[in-house]
Amino acid sequence: MELNSESTSYQAGDIVYVFYRNPHVQNxxxxxxxxxxxxxxxxxxxxxxxxxxxYPLTNEVAVYASAEEAEQAYEQYID
Known part of the structure; x- marks a missing residue:
């Protein structure tokens, strides 16, 4: 998954939403x-x-500006 930031520039202090895998249960x-x-x-x-x-903020991390965006992407990629 790639950083969801084609037109978004993040700054220190921003709150974002990411997918986080449980380190004990990989699925x-x-x-x-x-x-x-x-x-x-x-x-x-x-x-x-x-x-x-x-965690480094790189283009290898799926980052979303809102919980709603993250939920839509989660449903698309995970479900």
């Missing part, structure tokens, strides 16, 4: 709220902050 995914933050490990880059962990 279970949920929509989770995440914060866009300045990456403490790579100054000048943004990261997603989710479950007390920083």
């Amino acid at each position: 279970v995914a949920n929509i989770q709220e995440a914060a866009v933050v300045n990456n403490p490990e790579n100054p000048g880059e943004l990261a997603l902050f989710l479950y007390e962990t920083y």
Whole structure:
């Protein structure tokens, strides 16, 4: 899945929605709220902050601006 940001530019402080796979049960995914933050490990880059962990904000992550967008994509890709 790709970053859903053709016309969206994220900034630190934005709240977004991502698909998050349960690390203990690989076939279970949920929509989770995440914060866009300045990456403490790579100054000048943004990261997603989710479950007390920083994840790089790359084009390999499906990111949605609203829960509704994420739910529609979830139904399309997961169901």
